[in-house]
Every structure is written in C-alpha cells, then in structure tokens.
Amino acid sequence: EFAGLFAPKPQGMNTANDWTKEMSTKGFPDLQKLYTTFGKKDNVLLVRGEHFPHNYNAVTRSAFYTFVNKHFKLGFPSPVIEKDYEPLTRDQLTVWDDKHPAPKAGDPEFERKLLKWFTEDAEKQLAAADPKVLREGIEVTIGRTYDKAGEVEWELKDKQDRGDHLEMTGTLTNKTHGEELNVDWLYPKKWNGRVVIWLDDAGKSGIQNDDVKKLIAGGSAVLGVDLLFQGGEPAKQNRIVANPREFAGYTYGYNNALFAQRTHDVLTLVSFLRNTKVGSHPSPKTVCVAAFGAQTGPIAVAALALAGEQVDLAALSTHGFRFGKVLDYRDPMFLPGGAKYRDLPGMLSLYDQKKRWVAGENEDRKPPAIDWLMK
Known part of the structure; x- marks a missing residue:
C-alpha cells in the first residue's frame, strides 16, 4: 500500500x-x-x-x-557497471576530532543525554506553540479525532424496572470502524436531561455503587461501559504481534495501542450521545464524564482533549499517571508518543479548567466530585 x-x-x-x-x-x-x-x-x-x-x-x-x-536520462552506457574504487581511510572519513570526540559504542549515558536534549528542545517549542499544534499532535498519537468518531447505533438487549429508574443493557455498534461496546444504562424516571458516562477500571459493573445511586436520585442518567477487553479478566498487557524479535515497532507501527483503542471507545460514547437519535427519546441536554480509576482516569483525559466542547463537565482522577514512567511496551497504559506532547498534563490542558474536577494533579477539588457533577 x-x-x-x-x-x-x-x-x-x-x-x-x-x-x-x-x-x-x-x-x-x-x-x-x-x-x-x-x-x-x-x-x-x-x-x-x-x-x-x-x-x-x-x-x-x-x-x-x-x-x-x-x-533521469543521465546518458551513461547501459547497463551501468560499478567501477572499482579506492576506499577512503578511516581518518579521511571521520567527523570526530579532539574537540568533538566520538561517543562510545553502546554508551547508555550518551543515549540518555541525547534523548534529554531531544526532549528539552521539543518541550521549549511546545510551550510556545498554539494549543492547536498540541491537539493535532495528540490526535495523531491517539489515531482518531472526535469528528471521525464514527456513526453509532444502539441495540436494546434487556430492560428492567428498578423502582426509581430503568436499567437497560445493550450494544453500541460503531458502524464506521466495526467496533462494539456493551453498555448498561441507568435511567431515572424523573430524568433531568443529564447523562454521565461512568468509566471504571472494572467496566460497566463499576456503576453499582453509592455515588452512581446519588446521581440517579438527583435525576442524572448514568451510562456504564465495557471498554475494549473490559468485562472479563483484566488485560494485564497489550497484545503484540507474533514476532520473536523484541521490537515495539512491529506491533505499534501497524496497530493502535490498547490505551488508544479505549480512548476511541470513549469518543464513540460521546458521539452517540451527541449525534444519534433513538426513536422519540429526547437527546441529552448535558453530557458529563466521570472516571476515577487508575486506568480510566487517564483515558478520560485523552478523550476530553479530543472531544473538547462536546463534554460539558468532567470529574476524574489521574492518579498522577505519566506516560513517561511506563517502562514496558506491553503495559496496557503504554502509548507510543504519549509523553511527547507534554505527557498527560498536555492532554489535560486542552480541556477547559472551569469544566473539570481533577484529583491527582494538585487542582482545587471542592466540592466533592459527585456534588460538583450535579451542580
């Protein structure tokens, strides 16, 4: 291709x-x-x-x-046969001298210094760059934009009356990208027009808690979801291609990392709530995101950086996560280029500070998250 x-x-x-x-x-x-x-x-x-x-x-x-x-019409006789030549000596070829000594072969300290210089140089440029530059870099890193989130359809599988609310389970199908999400709706009978996308490290089963009950009692609908490889045995590592040679590029040169794919799933949810009409049901007036897990908190940050104004409020915890501290390319939180654009704080900076409640980043966290979401 x-x-x-x-x-x-x-x-x-x-x-x-x-x-x-x-x-x-x-x-x-x-x-x-x-x-x-x-x-x-x-x-x-x-x-x-x-x-x-x-x-x-x-x-x-x-x-x-x-x-x-x-x-190139060079005019040489055809076929062109290579002539013998006298190779240059080592001294003639070298670019190193006493003032510019050659680095030691396989010198990890030199490699660290070089990478540090690359990083510091890029960070200076990013600090002075327009946020648009940062967003475009993150869009490439995640591999999808909100505008290309896809066309999404809802299929109801089961519906149960839970007293003050209805519980509906079903599937969201992203027809554009061929992806499916198992979701669980908790829909209050006195709905106030607000939907909270609840992201949990345990998947959609994580919506069975007191905080969610408080949201429902206040009139908010809650949407739980199994992101990719949630809902069963937790994914302990990224999938890698069947190649015995240890090289991240064989996998990530051709495939999105799990972190990116889960971010795609969140974009699918937001796109569904904003763009898909389900029968005569009214569209949400307000779309919120709640994510307090060690994995789903950072995933929510990445999605918010891309979805922007489509999400009205967000409450989350980053747990102080940084892509730069992930040392294994099999780690479920590994993202190629994740640290390049000012790491997670760079992503977070693209979402309006007035619209977010964030733990783990030394930001003001009053009132409590759920009360803040219900304001």
Whole structure:
C-alpha cells in the first residue's frame, strides 16, 4: 500500500532470500496493475535475487544504477557497471576530532543525554506553540479525532424496572470502524436531561455503587461501559504481534495501542450521545464524564482533549499517571508518543479548567466530585 502511493513515479525494488522472497507473486503484480492503470507500466521494477541472502550487492546495485540512468536520462552506457574504487581511510572519513570526540559504542549515558536534549528542545517549542499544534499532535498519537468518531447505533438487549429508574443493557455498534461496546444504562424516571458516562477500571459493573445511586436520585442518567477487553479478566498487557524479535515497532507501527483503542471507545460514547437519535427519546441536554480509576482516569483525559466542547463537565482522577514512567511496551497504559506532547498534563490542558474536577494533579477539588457533577 505504501509503495502504491508513489505511483506513477519511477520506483524500483529487489528481493533476496529473506522476507521479500514472495514479492514477485505477492505485491509486485498489484503494483504492476496500478502502474499500468496510469499508463506507466515500465516505471516500476523488481530485481529478483532470491538466490542471494539478505543483502544489497553489486548485482542489485547495477540494476538500480541502470534504472536511475534510464529515468533521469543521465546518458551513461547501459547497463551501468560499478567501477572499482579506492576506499577512503578511516581518518579521511571521520567527523570526530579532539574537540568533538566520538561517543562510545553502546554508551547508555550518551543515549540518555541525547534523548534529554531531544526532549528539552521539543518541550521549549511546545510551550510556545498554539494549543492547536498540541491537539493535532495528540490526535495523531491517539489515531482518531472526535469528528471521525464514527456513526453509532444502539441495540436494546434487556430492560428492567428498578423502582426509581430503568436499567437497560445493550450494544453500541460503531458502524464506521466495526467496533462494539456493551453498555448498561441507568435511567431515572424523573430524568433531568443529564447523562454521565461512568468509566471504571472494572467496566460497566463499576456503576453499582453509592455515588452512581446519588446521581440517579438527583435525576442524572448514568451510562456504564465495557471498554475494549473490559468485562472479563483484566488485560494485564497489550497484545503484540507474533514476532520473536523484541521490537515495539512491529506491533505499534501497524496497530493502535490498547490505551488508544479505549480512548476511541470513549469518543464513540460521546458521539452517540451527541449525534444519534433513538426513536422519540429526547437527546441529552448535558453530557458529563466521570472516571476515577487508575486506568480510566487517564483515558478520560485523552478523550476530553479530543472531544473538547462536546463534554460539558468532567470529574476524574489521574492518579498522577505519566506516560513517561511506563517502562514496558506491553503495559496496557503504554502509548507510543504519549509523553511527547507534554505527557498527560498536555492532554489535560486542552480541556477547559472551569469544566473539570481533577484529583491527582494538585487542582482545587471542592466540592466533592459527585456534588460538583450535579451542580
């Protein structure tokens, strides 16, 4: 797919006895069809070399010299054969001297200093940047915006009368992204038009508590949800691809982290409440978020950074969480790039301070969270 984006410009590739050896039958024929569609079939080249181990040898180099010579009209005789040359000495090649000594190979202290410099340089730029820059960076990190949250449908599975409220269980289906959420509605018979999305580390079972009862008694509906991999055995680590080589990029270069996927789920909930009409039922006047778990608190912060004005009030606890302190890429809270944009405080800064009650960040927390949400 990435190679196809370059069409119809000239493009060459080669195979060897490695993971590229099936390219002649898987991938390259599709590229040929794409280039043919543009009328440029000769602009794409595959140099087959499965009889060689993984390399970029003289045979392959010659083929690419010839390919470049043709398309750039360099005028060299074809085929272009590499000439012998005298390699430069180590002293001639080096960029290091007494004033600029070479770092030690595999020096962890040098790596720390370099990364520290990268971080401090980026933080200076972010501190002076418009919030729009911060939001766009976080949108890329999470992999979805509120505007692209998707079209959501509600399916009722069960409905029970609980005295002062109705309990309705069902499924929210995000038709755009092919995702499903099991939800539990607690809907007071004297509804005041307010809905509180209750995010809990235990999933939708977490709505069975005294705080939720207080919200219902005050007229607020409460929506509990099982985010991805909630509702059963807690996810102790992120899924990783089946590759024996320990490298985070094999997983996160192609897949969203669990933290990002759960943030997508929250965006689905907000989008549903704001945009989906269910029969003759009136739409909510006020949408709130409550999240006090060690995992769901930070997830709520990420969602609020993206949903912005769509959420009227939010009460949550971050537990002082920082992406920069997550040391294992299998950790359920790991997020590639999570610390890049001023970490969790950067996300939190994008949601109006007047609309949030936050524990864990040295912010004013009076009155108690539930009373504050009911104001």
